[in-house]
Every structure is written in C-alpha cells, then in structure tokens.
Amino acid sequence: MATSSIDLALNRLRETRAWKSIFRRGPARTNRTRSLAIFGNIFLHLMPVKVREQSLRARATYYLGSFSFLLFLLLTVTGILLMLYYHPAVPQAYLDMKDLRFVVSNGVFLRNLHRVGAHAMVIAVFWHMFHVFYRGGYRPPHEFNWVVGVVLMLLTLFLSYTGYLLPWDQLAFWAITVGTNIISAEPVLGHDVRFLLLGGNLVGENALLRFYVLHCVILPLVAAMFIAVHFWRIQKDGGLTLRDDHEREGHERQD
Amino acid sequence: MSDKTNYEAGFGSNALKDPQRVVFITPKTSAKVKGDVGKKVMSYPNLLLREAIALEVMVIALVILSLFWDAPLEQLANPLLTPNPAKAPWYFLGLQELLHYFPPVVAGILIPALVIMALVFIPYFNVNIKGEPFWAANRTRRFLIFLVITASLLLFLVIFEAWSVIAPTVAIAILAFVSYFARVGGPRPAEFLRTRPISWWVMTWFIAVAVTLTLVGTFFRGPGWSWVWPWR
Numbered sequence: 505m506a507t508s509s510i511d512l513a514l515n516r517l518r519e520t521r522a523w524k525s526i527f528r529r530g531p532a533r534t535n536r537t538r539s540l541a542i543f544g545n546i547f548l549h550l551m552p553v554k555v556r557e558q559s560l561r562a563r564a565t566y567y568l569g570s571f572s573f574l575l576f577l578l579l580t581v582t583g584i585l586l587m588l589y590y591h592p593a594v595p596q597a598y599l600d601m602k603d604l605r606f607v608v609s610n611g612v613f614l615r616n617l618h619r620v621g622a623h624a625m626v627i628a629v630f631w632h633m634f635h636v637f638y639r640g641g642y643r644p645p646h647e648f649n650w651v652v653g654v655v656l657m658l659l660t661l662f663l664s665y666t667g668y669l670l671p672w673d674q675l676a677f678w679a680i681t682v683g684t685n686i687i688s689a690e691p692v693l694g695h696d697v698r699f700l701l702l703g704g705n706l707v708g709e710n711a712l713l714r715f716y717v718l719h720c721v722i723l724p725l726v727a728a729m730f731i732a733v734h735f736w737r738i739q740k741d742g743g744l745t746l747r748d749d750h751e752r753e754g755h756e757r758q759d
Numbered sequence: 760m761s762d763k764t765n766y767e768a769g770f771g772s773n774a775l776k777d778p779q780r781v782v783f784i785t786p787k788t789s790a791k792v793k794g795d796v797g798k799k800v801m802s803y804p805n806l807l808l809r810e811a812i813a814l815e816v817m818v819i820a821l822v823i824l825s826l827f828w829d830a831p832l833e834q835l836a837n838p839l840l841t842p843n844p845a846k847a848p849w850y851f852l853g854l855q856e857l858l859h860y861f862p863p864v865v866a867g868i869l870i871p872a873l874v875i876m877a878l879v880f881i882p883y884f885n886v887n888i889k890g891e892p893f894w895a896a897n898r899t900r901r902f903l904i905f906l907v908i909t910a911s912l913l914l915f916l917v918i919f920e921a922w923s924v925i926a927p928t929v930a931i932a933i934l935a936f937v938s939y940f941a942r943v944g945g946p947r948p949a950e951f952l953r954t955r956p957i958s959w960w961v962m963t964w965f966i967a968v969a970v971t972l973t974l975v976g977t978f979f980r981g982p983g984w985s986w987v988w989p990w991r
C-alpha cells in the first residue's frame with residue numbers, strides 16, 4: 505500500500521521515537537499491530553479489534569449510530585466556540601446572539617452549524633433507534649444496551665431542549681414556558697420538579713442559568729459517559745446483531 | 760435448523776467436567792450460544808476508514824446547509840407578549856398536539872411515561888425472539904383479538920375526537936387487516952406484510968402516529984391551535 509510519497513512520509517513518521525512514545529506502537533502493518541492500534545488506545549479501545557464484514561455494510565446500520573456520535577462531537581466543538589461569545593444573563597444572552605450575527609466573524613455560520621447539527625442529531629438518534637429496532641438489535645444479549653440507548657435518546661432530547669432557551673428570544677422563552685408547563689400537570693411532584701428546573705415559578709434569569717449549566721456542563725458529561733458505556737457494551741455483547749434470515753444464510757453459503 | 764427438535768447444540772463451558780463439550784440448550788436462550796457467524800476483518804483500518812468517511816460526508820452536508828439556512832432569532836424574550844400559537848421545539852410538537860385532545864395528565868405525563876417504560880421493559884420479556892409472523896399461528900383467534908383491540912382503541916379515540924391519531928391508526932389497521940388475507944407467495948409488498956411479527960406492527964403504528972402528530976403540530980396548527988394549511 506505504501507507507494508505514494510505521503511504514505512512513505514507517514515510511515516517514516518510512525519517509525520520515529522516520538523510517535524512510538526505517544527501511540528505505544530509503530531506503523532500498523534501486521535494484524536498484531538493493527539489490534540494494538542485499537543486496544544492500545546484509550547479512546548479506540550471502546551471499539552472491537554475485529555468487526556464482522558456483514559456489520560460494516562451500509563445496510564446493516566446506515567452508520568446512524570456513528571452519525572449520532574459524530575454529531576455529538578461536532579456539537580461539542582461548535583458549542584465550545586459559541587461559549588466564548590455567550591453570557592447566560594438577561595438580556596445579555598440575546599445581545600450576544602445579535603453580536604454573533606453582526607460583529608463576530610463567521611458568527612452566523614457558527615450558530616447555524618450548531619443549530620443544524622442539533623436538529624440532525626435528534627433525527628439521527630431517533631432514526632438509529634428505529635433502525636436498531638427493526639433489525640431486532642434490542643434482543644438478548646443486547647437488551648441492556650437498548651436501555652442505555654433509551655437513556656441516550658432522552659439525554660439527546662434534553663440537551664436539545666435546554667439549548668433551545670439560550671438565545672433568550674421570544675421563540676426560546678415561549679417554547680420553554682409551554683414545555684415546562686406540561687411538567688406541572690403531574691399531580692404529585694410536578695410543581696416541585698418545575699420549580700427545581702427553573703429555579704423559580706417563571707422562566708427567568710435563574711432558569712437561563714440552570715439551563716446553561718445543564719446544557720454546557722452536566723448533560724454533555726453524562727451523555728459522554730453513557731455513549732462510552734454504549735460503545736463498550738456493543739463490543740462486550742459480541743458485536744452487532746445480524747438479521748436471522750439472509751445475512752446468516754448468505755454467510756453459510758460462502759463457507 | 761430444519762428439524763423441529765426442542766434443543767440446539769452449543770458449547771459447554773467447563774471442559775474438565777464435560778469433555779465432550781455437548782450441552783442441550785432450549786430455545787429462547789441467549790442468541791450468542793448459537794456460536795459466531797460471519798467473517799471478521801480488522802477494525803483498523805476497515806472500520807476507522809468508514810467512520811472517517813462518514814465524518815467528512817456529514818461535515819460537508821452540514822456546512823452546505825448552514826450556508827443556506829439561517830438559525831432563527833426573534834424579538835427579545837417578553838413574558839408579557841404571548842405569541843399565538845406558542846410552540847415547543849418540533850420534537851415535542853407531537854406531545855403538544857396530543858395535549859390538544861387529552862387532559863394534560865394523560866397527554867403530558869401518562870402517555871410519555873408509558874412509552875418510555877415500554878421501550879425499556881419490552882426487550883426483557885423475550886416475546887417471540889425468533890420474530891415469527893403474527894398471522895403464523897392461531898390465525899382466527901389472533902384476528903379476532905386484533906379486531907376487538909382496534910375497534911376499542913378507535914372508539915376511545917373517537918370519544919376524544921383525536922383525529923390526527925385516528926388517521927394513522929386506521930391506515931396501519933387497514934394494512935394489518937389486508938395482510939391477514941394475503942396468500943403465501945403473493946406479490947412482494949403483500950408477502951412482506953404477511954410475514955411481519957407483532958412487534959413490527961406495534962412499532963410501525965407507533966412511528967406512524969408519532970410522525971403524523973409531529974407533522975400536524977409543526978405545519979398545520981395556527982392561532983388557538985386551530986387547523987391551518989401551511990401554504991395559505
């Protein structure tokens with residue numbers, strides 16, 4: 505494979521002491537070093553060292569879980585950049601939105617990317633869930649990972665919802681007012697839960713600050729932990745579910 | 760497995776105690792004991808490469824979208840000025856549409872709680888692990904049960920005049936009804952429906968209702984949650 509000059513340069517780089525000290529291995533030319541590339545890396549070791557060819561096919565997953573995760577990463581990066589221009593205060597939050605539009609270079613683009621990404625993540629996560637369901641991916645031994653997935657779905661919705669308030673415009677304010685009013689319909693704890701979430705009886709400064717902390721700190725951290733468990737469990741549960749019918753049979757014919 | 764015996768061959772765990780390594784495992788146990796299937800390849804580079812391509816495709820698509828679509832920004836929040844209608848984010852508009860028909864405790868608390876509980880617990884009941892078609896056995900009895908449940912559900916929905924739930928429910932019920940009469944080896948769509956398990960029907964009904972409610976709530980609801988046409 506190593507024919508182009510870029511490959512040659514990369515391979516030379518991978519032979520250096522610095523590279524080896526960082527990645528704990530040289531170039532991955534053998535299956536042993538390719539395995540090391542996965543399980544010798546703290547991030548990649550959540551993945552399996554080997555995967556079934558059938559599961560790599562687009563039809564098996566449409567890479568919807570991967571897209572969900574990649575969107576989470578993209579939202580983290582664009583979100584951190586947005587945090588540099590944002591104050592969770594009334595009415596400064598709204599003025600910051602104006603600044604993003606009229607003052608900050610590429611501010612509109614940054615905000616658009618975060619917003620489009622957020623919508624896309626909600627869609628990707630739901631689609632992933634339905635796709636997994638139709639393939640029977642919730643069946644034993646994957647049932648607990650399905651539950652982890654349900655938690656991830658709720659976290660995704662809650663992440664998106666807390667972010668919705670942050671621009672502090674009419675759209676944000678009334679969407680959160682409508683939504684949190686539903687919580688108080690719960691007869692026993694409804695009002696208390698709403699009070700806890702908003703830091704008061706109305707959507708105001710306290711609510712903005714709480715939603716900001718939830719959106720930028722607590723929920724992303726919790727989601728990251730659940731995503732880690734989710735990936736690790738896929739590996740421990742023996743890889744993705746194959747459809748009983750043609751995918752298994754198709755393989756038997758090959759052997 | 761073509762024969763209808765009640766056990767399948769698998770691997771024993773204790774090689775000292777069971778040197779012949781034969782155990783009998785009844786059906787409905789973990790799918791893993793069936794042994795591994797499928798050729799495996801190294802994750803590095805096969806999986807990593809595909810993830811990298813997915814990332815690039817995604818970023819390109821989102822950048823293009825962000826160049827042509829602007830995130831909305833309305834007037835400064837004003838608690839004294841209620842917009843009509845005040846709408847939640849789109850993924851909650853299905854719930855808001857339900858609130859239009861049912862009391863808040865039912866639409867806002869009970870139904871979402873039941874849906875989430877169903878999602879969490881159903882995988883633990885191991886019903887119909889093999890995904891047998893719903894119409895495969897006890898056909899007449901199941902058909903009657905299906906008719907009774909559908910009729911009572913529709914009656915309940917009609918009492919509450921929940922039209923945007925009724926429409927998708929009727930559509931799915933018609934498909935299920937037709938699939939009961941489909942013959943073996945019919946045209947492909949009929950054959951597909953005929954062989955669906957119960958889980959497929961329930962989930963498809965759920966998705967149809969959720970999508971309809973969300974679309975109606977997003978595009979067809981105006982002042983006072985009245986019906987509007989989006990193109991008017």
Ligand code: HEM
Nearest residue numbers: 565568569570572573633641649650653654656657744745
């Ligand atoms: C932030 C959200 C999520 C992320 C990042 C994520 C990521 C992934 C990834 C990368 C996979 C590997 C296969 C694939 O791409 O489909 C996967 C599999 C799986 N996911 Fe998710 N997921 C998320 C949400 C969910 C939800 C909401 C559910 C269901 C309620 C779920 C249930 C599962 C299950 C059961 C599998 C194993 C499928 C099988 O065995 O075939 N996940 N997930």
